[in-house]
Amino acid sequence: MQVKDQVRDDVTIRFAGDSGDGMQLTGSLFTNTTALQGNDIRTLPEFPAEIRAPIGTVPGVSSFQLHFGSKEIMTPGDECDVLVVMNSAALKANLSLLRKGGIIIANTSGFDKKNLNLAKYGEDNNPLENGSLSDYIVIEVDVTRLTKESLSDSGLSYKDIERSKNMFVLGLLYWMYNRPLDSTISFLNQKFTKKPEIAQGNIKVLKDGYHYGETTEVFAETYTVKKAQIGAGEYRSITGNEATVLGLVAAARQGNIPLFFGSYPITPASDILHELSALKNFGVTTFQAEDEIAAVSSAIGAAFGGSLGVTSSSGPGIALKAEAVGLAVMLELPLVILNIQRAGPSTGMPTKTEQSDLLQAMYGRNGESPVVIIAPATPGDCFDAAFEASRIAIEHMIPVYFLSDGYLANGSEPWKFPQQKGLKKVNVRFEPARNGEDNPFLPYARDERLVRSWAIPGTPGIEHRVGGLEKEAETGNVSYDPDNHQLMTNLRKERVDKIADSIPLQQVDSGKDHGDAVLVGWGSTYGSIRTAVRELMVEGYSVSHVHIKYLNPFPKNLGEILNNFDQVIVPEMNSGQLVKLLRDTFFVPAKGINKVKGRPFFVDELKQEVKTILSEKV
Amino acid sequence: MSLETIIDLHIKNGAPGDMNYTGKDFSSDQDVRWCPGCGDYTILKQVQTAMPEIGVKKEDIVFISGIGCAARFPYYMDTFGMHSIHGRAAAIATGLKISRPELSIWVISGDGDSLSIGGNHFLHLLRRNVNVNYLLFNNQVYGLTKGQYSPTAPSGSVSKSTPYGSIDHAVNPLSFALGADGSFVARAMDRDPKHLNQMILRANSHRGTSMLEIYQNCIVFNDGAFERFTDKKTRPVEAVYLEQGEPLIFGEKNEKGIRLDGLVPKVVSMKNGEFSKDDLWIHDEKDKTKAYMLSRFFDQPEPGDENRMPRPFGVLFAEERFCYDEEVNRQIAGVVERKGVGNLDELLRGRETWIVK
Ligand SMILES: Cc1ncc(C[n+]2csc(CCOP(=O)(O)OP(=O)(O)O)c2C)c(N)n1
Numbered sequence: 001m002q003v004k005d006q007v008r009d010d011v012t013i014r015f016a017g018d019s020g021d022g023m024q025l026t027g028s029l030f031t032n033t034t035a036l037q038g039n040d041i042r043t044l045p046e047f048p049a050e051i052r053a054p055i056g057t058v059p060g061v062s063s064f065q066l067h068f069g070s071k072e073i074m075t076p077g078d079e080c081d082v083l084v085v086m087n088s089a090a091l092k093a094n095l096s097l098l099r100k101g102g103i104i105i106a107n108t109s110g111f112d113k114k115n116l117n118l119a120k121y122g123e124d125n126n127p128l129e130n131g132s133l134s135d136y137i138v139i140e141v142d143v144t145r146l147t148k149e150s151l152s153d154s155g156l157s158y159k160d161i162e163r164s165k166n167m168f169v170l171g172l173l174y175w176m177y178n179r180p181l182d183s184t185i186s187f188l189n190q191k192f193t194k195k196p197e198i199a200q201g202n203i204k205v206l207k208d209g210y211h212y213g214e215t216t217e218v219f220a221e222t223y224t225v226k227k228a229q230i231g232a233g234e235y236r237s238i239t240g241n242e243a244t245v246l247g248l249v250a251a252a253r254q255g256n257i258p259l260f261f262g263s264y265p266i267t268p269a270s271d272i273l274h275e276l277s278a279l280k281n282f283g284v285t286t287f288q289a290e291d292e293i294a295a296v297s298s299a300i301g302a303a304f305g306g307s308l309g310v311t312s313s314s315g316p317g318i319a320l321k322a323e324a325v326g327l328a329v330m331l332e333l334p335l336v337i338l339n340i341q342r343a344g345p346s347t348g349m350p351t352k353t354e355q356s357d358l359l360q361a362m363y364g365r366n367g368e369s370p371v372v373i374i375a376p377a378t379p380g381d382c383f384d385a386a387f388e389a390s391r392i393a394i395e396h397m398i399p400v401y402f403l404s405d406g407y408l409a410n411g412s413e414p415w416k417f418p419q420q421k422g423l424k425k426v427n428v429r430f431e432p433a434r435n436g437e438d439n440p441f442l443p444y445a446r447d448e449r450l451v452r453s454w455a456i457p458g459t460p461g462i463e464h465r466v467g468g469l470e471k472e473a474e475t476g477n478v479s480y481d482p483d484n485h486q487l488m489t490n491l492r493k494e495r496v497d498k499i500a501d502s503i504p505l506q507q508v509d510s511g512k513d514h515g516d517a518v519l520v521g522w523g524s525t526y527g528s529i530r531t532a533v534r535e536l537m538v539e540g541y542s543v544s545h546v547h548i549k550y551l552n553p554f555p556k557n558l559g560e561i562l563n564n565f566d567q568v569i570v571p572e573m574n575s576g577q578l579v580k581l582l583r584d585t586f587f588v589p590a591k592g593i594n595k596v597k598g599r600p601f602f603v604d605e606l607k608q609e610v611k612t613i614l615s616e617k618v
Numbered sequence: 619m620s621l622e623t624i625i626d627l628h629i630k631n632g633a634p635g636d637m638n639y640t641g642k643d644f645s646s647d648q649d650v651r652w653c654p655g656c657g658d659y660t661i662l663k664q665v666q667t668a669m670p671e672i673g674v675k676k677e678d679i680v681f682i683s684g685i686g687c688a689a690r691f692p693y694y695m696d697t698f699g700m701h702s703i704h705g706r707a708a709a710i711a712t713g714l715k716i717s718r719p720e721l722s723i724w725v726i727s728g729d730g731d732s733l734s735i736g737g738n739h740f741l742h743l744l745r746r747n748v749n750v751n752y753l754l755f756n757n758q759v760y761g762l763t764k765g766q767y768s769p770t771a772p773s774g775s776v777s778k779s780t781p782y783g784s785i786d787h788a789v790n791p792l793s794f795a796l797g798a799d800g801s802f803v804a805r806a807m808d809r810d811p812k813h814l815n816q817m818i819l820r821a822n823s824h825r826g827t828s829m830l831e832i833y834q835n836c837i838v839f840n841d842g843a844f845e846r847f848t849d850k851k852t853r854p855v856e857a858v859y860l861e862q863g864e865p866l867i868f869g870e871k872n873e874k875g876i877r878l879d880g881l882v883p884k885v886v887s888m889k890n891g892e893f894s895k896d897d898l899w900i901h902d903e904k905d906k907t908k909a910y911m912l913s914r915f916f917d918q919p920e921p922g923d924e925n926r927m928p929r930p931f932g933v934l935f936a937e938e939r940f941c942y943d944e945e946v947n948r949q950i951a952g953v954v955e956r957k958g959v960g961n962l963d964e965l966l967r968g969r970e971t972w973i974v975k
Pocket residue numbers: 685686687688689704727728729730731732755757759760761762763768
């Protein structure tokens with residue numbers, strides 16, 4: 001049989017298996033190789049909620065989806081073209097995400113009686129045999145047996161052999177998509193420098209998987225995805241949490257101040273703590289506190305001392321920080337609160353994504369305590385957003401909320417990384433020492449931007465007290481004076497509003513600056529909205545896309561832009577939060593497209609919803 | 619190479635402070651607003667008196683408090699200060715101390731602030747042994763919120779929120795601190811200013827979390843809670859002052875002592891010649907087991923019982939143990955020494971890159 005090679009613009013592959021099957025690693029290795037090949041790519045890892053869910057069951061399934069192409073790729077793909085399943089539970093959990101006509105590559109050992117029972121198919125009801133998959137192309141490969149055979153003379157233990165079966169699958173997929181093996185081989189050699197026999201074993205299985213594709217006749221086609229037309233330059237692959245870390249470190253460097261990071265572990269924010277903890281030679285101090293309250297409080301203490309104070313959390317942990325954030329509003333100290341949002345109230349769905357904490361960031365504190373809010377749009381954009389959050393916190397002596405989410409945090413994209421010389425400077429102005437008594441230091445005196453000075457301990461002559469009680473303007477002394485409270489409340493709001501003078505004006509991301517409708521998004525929905533809008537434009541619709549990064553204050557020209565469209569449509573992974581702020585601020589009759597299913601928008605569903613809204617109007 | 623930040627440059631450039639302070643130099647321009655007769659006044663006075671003796675420049679001293687009457691304290695000190703939120707002073711102080719280890723940091727906290735809302739942070743501060751001084755103003759009541767019982771109030775306390783008597787079992791702050799592996803545990807009282815002053819200075823000179831509990835009279839909501847220790851008439855019988863290497867002696871004529879009978883402390887009299895000073899428990903603040911026993915000298919047995927233990931004042935326990943803030947900074951310095959100051963461009967590049975033309 002002749003194997004035909006087909007050219008594809010884009011492909012979505014989903015690797016799924018038991019938590020122990022190494023699907024995350026398989027996915028990231030495929031991602032790296034593919035990025036090195038010059039494709040544009042987006043990924044979405046999905047982990048089970050339980051660390052050690054029972055082997056072979058549906059809750060124990062871990063998957064990794066990647067979408068790559070020769071065109072611009074902005075999402076991890078709606079439905080996948082290829083679904084790799086290491087056992088029957090993986091098929092059960094993921095079949096609905098495979099497009100009709102798509103390819104299933106099934107590890108047949110994972111469909112034995114035991115696995116069928118564990119996946120609750122029932123031992124006599126093997127989906128590979130009962131005809132239920134007739135809409136798909138099913139390719140059966142006994143990965144487990146082939147891996148064992150491949151390593152029968154290796155002397156490796158049963159466990160080590162069992163662990164390398166993901167390499168067989170990876171090799172096979174590399175053959176299918178014409179990818180080279182070298183990047184993975186050098187990764188394996190590096191990872192197992194101390195255990196070369198394991199490196200050799202894995203490499204052998206990888207190659208055998210590749211050759212299996214070449215020599216057997218189970219595949220009729222291979223696929224070529226050409227290089228993408230992406231901007232020239234040097235790239236690396238990056239996840240949102242990694243980029244967040246780099247943004248913080250870079251901002252502290254650009255201000256030449258220490259970065260103090262206080263945190264308490266929680267999914268999906270913990271990786272930020274892990275990564276920063278390793279950067280001790282970058283002027284970073286990390287503190288794993290006893291709880292989220294201590295975490296934010298320690299950051300406030302460090303900020304009082306002249307560090308950039310940063311804290312991170314998600315869901316319930318953010319709720320715990322609220323009182324201390326209010327303190328930082330009163331103290332007017334630089335504090336960055338990273339909220340890597342996750343789904344649901346209370347503990348909710350820790351491993352699932354959602355963007356439902358915008359109104360909490362905006363209003364979720366006692367009293368009127370405005371803060372700045374910034375949201376990154378893509379994994380790589382987490383760098384810019386974290387940098388900006390830190391810069392504004394420092395230069396404006398104010399708490400800044402950074403609203404990422406689980407999807408950005410774990411998703412990855414090729415990133416044209418910046419160089420230090422191209423980064424903005426961050427201006428730190430510590431109040432200088434004083435010798436004379438003639439003009440006493442006023443801790444709450446302000447400059448023209450309404451910013452007070454950063455007066456750090458250790459500076460002679462400016463000893464002063466701050467606190468959460470209302471401050472008298474200028475002196476900072478405790479004051480219950482009615483007019484003073486009005487003044488200070490107004491000032492705290494104006495301080496935030498004034499930041500609009502120094503942030504970039506809002507741009508229209510796709511489409512014209514006027515038309516029938518504008519889709520307004522924020523945060524991680526960027527890729528889906530952009531792709532949907534561009535496709536709708538091709539179909540002849542008069543739609544545009546505006547994506548807001550600065551959510552409080554809004555860019556000065558935002559209202560003007562919105563007014564140039566007949567309809568304002570706001571897709572959000574919540575039940576309507578930005579839409580409320582837009583209606584309230586600009587009096588526009590904005591409509592929401594809302595979804596809270598713990599996963600990002602599909603491009604197709606967005607397009608459908610937009611079409612429905614546009615047709616209702618006529 | 620070291621990591622020199624703008625803070626180092628800023629601090630270095632500061633003019634050296636004038637160190638010939640008197641107590642007055644530490645009093646701020648704010649009117650003190652505690653109720654007349656409140657025990658907080660004497661504590662403030664003794665802290666201000668102690669400050670010139672600690673040998674630290676004013677600009678390097680920071681007072682951090684939570685919320686409560688006691689927590690107003692920083693406003694009255696002419697140093698750097700932060701009046702923060704209820705229960706969290708320990709956590710704020712930890713962040714400041716880690717990032718600025720050269721500062722002399724004093725946490726001021728009430729019994730409610732430390733042991734109800736802030737109990738968690740207090741525990742972790744003590745076990746980490748962050749090098750700060752912790753003054754716990756214990757008045758066995760919530761003063762600022764006008765008189766509810768606190769976690770140190772004895773069971774049965776009648777207060778606004780416990781008109782029929784409290785049912786809670788009280789926390790013993792010194793046992794708590796020892797249980798949390800506190801490295802310095804001491805007790806003083808507002809009405810013995812001289813001893814209080816000594817204890818403040820001892821707390822200051824100890825490296826690590828120096829936890830000094832101070833019995834403080836809330837004249838408005840819990841007047842007389844500690845009268846039997848503070849009243850000059852009853853004090854000799856009800857209190858015993860601890861001195862390193864000295865026997866535990868108390869009583870109106872110093873005629874009583876405490877003797878260890880195996881593991882059981884017993885009150886003995888030295889009047890009839892059966893026991894002398896040489897038979898008594900010699901205080902050793904490095905002995906943790908004995909320190910714990912001392913912390914349990916707490917209203918037991920009932921008054922009138924001949925074996926009733928006096929309440930100990932002084933340093934129950936002091937040990938040298940590594941401090942979290944010092945170790946954090948030592949670890950950072952070690953990494954910098956091994957790896958050199960991180961190169962931002964290398965960090966941004968990461969491990970694997972590719973070029974698109
Ligand atoms: C989060 C929070 N809860 C409750 C209060 C109200 N509150 C203020 S002080 C206080 C108790 C203070 O008692 P203590 O720490 O013993 O200090 P004291 O006033 O006795 O010196 C309470 C409950 C508060 N300020 N913040």
